[in-house]
Structures are given as structure tokens and as C-alpha cells.
Amino acid sequence: MDSRQRELASALVEHIEIGVIVLDSELRIQYWNDFVSQCSGKMLEQARQQPLTLTFPEADTPCLSKMLALARDHGEHVYTEWHEPPYLIRLPFDRSGEPAPLRLQSTLLFPFKSSADQPLLGLLLYDSSELARDNKQLDAALHTLSSKQVEQELLIAKLEKANAQLMQSEKLAAIGQLAAGVAHEINNPIGYVFSNLQTLAGYVHDLLRIIDAVDGAASLDELRQLKRSLEYDYIRNDVEALIGESEDGIERVKKIIAALKDFSHFEEDEFRLADLHRGLDTTLNVVNNELKYKAEVIKEYGQLPAVECMPSQINQVMMNLLVNAAHAIEQFGRITLRSGHENDWVWLEVEDTGQGIAPHLLNRIYEPFFTTKPVGKGTGLGLSLSYNIVRKHSGRIEVFSTPGQGTRFRVWLPTRQPAQQTQEDAGHNE
Numbered sequence: 001m002d003s004r005q006r007e008l009a010s011a012l013v014e015h016i017e018i019g020v021i022v023l024d025s026e027l028r029i030q031y032w033n034d035f036v037s038q039c040s041g042k043m044l045e046q047a048r049q050q051p052l053t054l055t056f057p058e059a060d061t062p063c064l065s066k067m068l069a070l071a072r073d074h075g076e077h078v079y080t081e082w083h084e085p086p087y088l089i090r091l092p093f094d095r096s097g098e099p100a101p102l103r104l105q106s107t108l109l110f111p112f113k114s115s116a117d118q119p120l121l122g123l124l125l126y127d128s129s130e131l132a133r134d135n136k137q138l139d140a141a142l143h144t145l146s147s148k149q150v151e152q153e154l155l156i157a158k159l160e161k162a163n164a165q166l167m168q169s170e171k172l173a174a175i176g177q178l179a180a181g182v183a184h185e186i187n188n189p190i191g192y193v194f195s196n197l198q199t200l201a202g203y204v205h206d207l208l209r210i211i212d213a214v215d216g217a218a219s220l221d222e223l224r225q226l227k228r229s230l231e232y233d234y235i236r237n238d239v240e241a242l243i244g245e246s247e248d249g250i251e252r253v254k255k256i257i258a259a260l261k262d263f264s265h266f267e268e269d270e271f272r273l274a275d276l277h278r279g280l281d282t283t284l285n286v287v288n289n290e291l292k293y294k295a296e297v298i299k300e301y302g303q304l305p306a307v308e309c310m311p312s313q314i315n316q317v318m319m320n321l322l323v324n325a326a327h328a329i330e331q332f333g334r335i336t337l338r339s340g341h342e343n344d345w346v347w348l349e350v351e352d353t354g355q356g357i358a359p360h361l362l363n364r365i366y367e368p369f370f371t372t373k374p375v376g377k378g379t380g381l382g383l384s385l386s387y388n389i390v391r392k393h394s395g396r397i398e399v400f401s402t403p404g405q406g407t408r409f410r411v412w413l414p415t416r417q418p419a420q421q422t423q424e425d426a427g428h429n430e
């Protein structure tokens, strides 16, 4: 190295913001740069040839011994970070001699040889305070992030549980709604069949009197007299009317019971081929008492193949859509039920002439508990449950709505379930 190069090298070492200390193999100080003088407040002249640990007693640590063993005895470059210990020697001042906050240090100890062939050790001290600070922030951020993640996972687990409970309680709610509807529907025919029976009992009593009189009657005239007084002709007509009416009533009850039977497969959770129109009619029967005061129901069914589905669940979806449609109508309107078939897909549609849905609410209607209905009227679960059911069927729901004019919900279902998904999803969502 010529003198020019040496000059450059030494200028660099004197100006660099890194502590540079040269030690002999016994850790005696040979040299340190300006940075060390200024930041330690000690003078090189007094420290030269002194053991490092005498000038800087704080450096006398197990860490230094370990570093020394590796660097001197094994010829390695040993790098330590500020974590443990935070500094090797204390540098309490900044470069202008003012007290400085504690500097965290990273260090490098490495063996080298000078031209005089004497084995030496270089000790470099880097101020890593800033790095440490960044690192700390990073650590803290990472920590927060991971605890957030744990929180989120817990939340997701909770949500899944809530969702399962929701499905369960919604089922119960639907059964309750169903029961109320059925009670209402059955009440009326049962009422008049019962009163007809009472009237008929009176008539039978009178008829028996006439027949009994046949044996004891002195003359035909007496019998005719009795017949007239008991208004036989009126009874005759009325009996037929009453029986006809009662048969109608019982017929109606039978129909409702049949519908109920279809609905009572609530727990059945198996995909099977089903006639969706039949399900729709059943559902219509069940919700009839909610619809009939609000709308004229028009059926525009297309041709449908048998569809692989869980029929009672699809019934439930359609029931939710129908009840929503009825609720959306203020006075009296029209609800149109349509169905259709395209390639491997079928669709069912419920259109109403109700108040419609504001555009900014359209993407919220499937949220659990989202409802615009007054407290006690809506739970906001109908569409969320329907959405889940349709998703479980690998289908989708579309909605088109014009505020003030009406809303159309269309449920798309594949005619056959994709092979694996059927099982997997059925397992997940229940």
C-alpha cells in the first residue's frame, strides 16, 4: 500500500461513524479511531497497551470471552447484535462531546494480521439504536398482527358456531311460523264443520222423531202434519248443503295436513331428486294465510326436470321469499311465481309489486340480522338462511329491484349436485 492509499484509509477510519478498535491477541488496545475517543470520553494515549477490559470494565462479560475464543482461536468473524448484551463498551457521548442516550451496539470482532505479521484483532462497534427501534416496532407490529390473527380465528370459530345455531333456531322459527299458519288455516274449516255437526244433530233428532212416529201414527195425515211442523223440506235441503260444506272443510284440513307432512321432513338432510313445482305448491298452501290478504298469486310455471336437492330446504327458501314478497306489499298487489330450465340449471322466481329495495341496501339484504322491518316483525334471518341453503346446493340467488315498483328474486339451482361438493358442504354447514 503506498502512502497515498494509507492516507485515504486512515482518513476514512477517522471519519467513519463506527467505533474501530485494534487489539493484540491478548486484547490489549493498540489503536482506536476518533469515534471511540469522542464517544467514550477517553484518550487513546492513556489506553494504549492497556487491556480492553481495564479501560472498559463493562466489556468484561462472558459474551466477550466467547467472541474472543471464536475470533482468536478459530479465526472466525464474530458478529453480535444488540439484543444480548445491549452494548459491549459504553459510549456515553455523541461526537460533539454532549451526553448521548444509550446506544445499542452491534459488534464485529475479527482476526487479522498487520504487515509486521503480528496477529491482531479488529473490533468494530456499530450504533444499532435506530435499527433496534425499527426492529422493536416491527416486532410489536408482528405481535399485534399475530394476536389479531388469533382473535380473528376465534371470531371465525364463534361466527361458525353462531351460524350453525342460527340455522337451527331459524328452523325452529320457521316451524313456529308454520304452526301458527296451520293453526289459523285449520281453525276456520274446523269451526264450521263443528257448527254444521251441531245443526245436523238437531236435524237428525227431528228426523228420528218423524220415523219413530210411523209406528204409533193413527193416520197418514197425522204423519204429514208432523213432517210439516218439523219443516222437513227445509231440513232435507239444508242437510245436503251442510254435508257438502263439511266435506269441503275436511278436504281443506286434509290438504293442510298433507302439506304439513311434506314440511315435516325438516331434519332430512339428504339430496334427492324432487319435483320443485310440487314443493312450491306445498309451500304456497302453507303460507297462504299470509299471502291471501296481501296479493293475488299468479303461477307461471315452465317445464322442470326432477332436481337433485334437499326439498324441505328449498321449500324453506321459497317460503322466505314469498313471505318477504307479501311483507313488501303495502295494500294489495300481485305475486308472480315463475320457473324455468336452461341446460343443466333450473330457476325459481318470486316477483312482487311491493315497495322494492333501495339500491344502497341491495348488498346488505343477505346479512344475518339485516332487516328494515320494525322490532318484533322481522329478525333479518330469512334471506341469510336462504342464501346459505342455496349455496349449499351450489346454486345462487339473483335479485332485481326497482324502488316503488317491485322486486324479483330468482334462485338458480343445478339439476345435479357436483360430486364431492355435495358431501363436503353438507358436512360443513350443518
Ligand SMILES: Nc1ncnc2c1ncn2[C@@H]1O[C@H](COP(=O)(O)OP(=O)(O)OP(=O)(O)O)[C@@H](O)[C@H]1O
Residues within 6 Å of the ligand: 320, 324, 325, 328, 352, 354, 355, 356, 357, 365, 366, 370, 371, 372, 373, 377, 378, 379, 380, 381, 382, 383, 384, 407
Ligand atoms: N321482496 C322484497 N321487497 C322489498 N324488500 C325486501 C324483499 N325481500 C327482502 N327485503 C329486504 O331485505 C331485508 C332482509 O330480509 P330477510 O328476509 O333476511 O329478513 P326479514 O324479512 O326482515 O326478517 P325475517 O325474514 O327474519 O322475518 C328485509 O327486511 C327487507 O328490507
Ligand SMILES: [Mg+2]
Residues within 6 Å of the ligand: 320, 323, 324, 378, 381, 382, 383
Ligand atoms: Mg324475511
